[in-house]
Amino acid sequence: MKRLLTIALIAVASVANAQNTSKQEVTPELVEQRESLKKEITADYLALKTNLVTSDSVVATISAKSLAGALNKFKFKKLTLDQMNLATTTRKEIIDLANEIAATKNINKQRKAFATLSEKFWTIAAKIKPMDLPLYQQVCPMTGEVWLSDSKEIENPYYPKNMLTCGEVKASL
Template sequence: MKRLLTIALITAASVANAQNTSKQEVAPELVEQRETLKKEITTDYLALKNNLLISDSVAVTANAKGLADALAKFKFKKLTLDQMNLSTTTRKEIIDLANEIAATKNINKQRKAFATLSVKFWNIAAKLKPMDLPLYQQVCPMTGEIWLSDSKEIKNPYYPKNMLTCGEVKASL
């Protein structure tokens, strides 16, 4: 009986050790994959904004589709149930808005949907932002519309011909 108990304890310890070892080996790879996905999401958002600056509705369509696809793959971690529900709902709303942008080539409709998308994106940006990339929330004081940028320099994606530099940095991550 003692021998059986000893074997059971040794086996349990070996299994626990193997699980800990595999977690330690896998964790850095998973962290790297998650950071890569965060970079993809943020890059797609920023490319969308930058293509609105140059009024390239075809490129905006492609960026919006990329953003929707990348966000669909993203899973939130380390949130309370309420935070998880709110973040998941917001992500779905952003995906729907990105798909709305992708469904039209009308630059004015794209900009209008982007305004709503940007507000929602900012609400969960802290969870989506890669560790090595600063994000700045910028706002046009004349319209109140916001957008995110990786630079403090103001380039207004809503009115690039008339008010390119109209705006200010309101917050940063």
């Protein structure tokens, strides 16, 4: 009986300890770290877009690897279970697409994967974007392909030689 009571007390104590450690106190340092990670993710995405605008497939592989790595570190907060499942699934799909881009130096394959990546990135952009940075969803009306930018100026990453300025702002955050 005494042993059973001891086991029960240990179990209760470990559950209480797990709850305390899983709910870290929100400190200014943690907020700053999270904001820094959001800036890194957004900067990596924007660098990848710029690499495609300049048709630099080699540097695009580096930016894509960096984006995948930063997204791997990001944890979503304050979401319902359904929202969390959707956001986590979308993040994994974006990481897979970034890794696909990183795995090839074929600019056309990179652009094709980037089109899907951009659509998915927009669905979670509000949760990932830094507080002080506007994001614009832009679209090429000729193709319907979207991308994100931190500027209203159009630089089409899909057809930079023929249609660099082809596009329009579709939405903003």
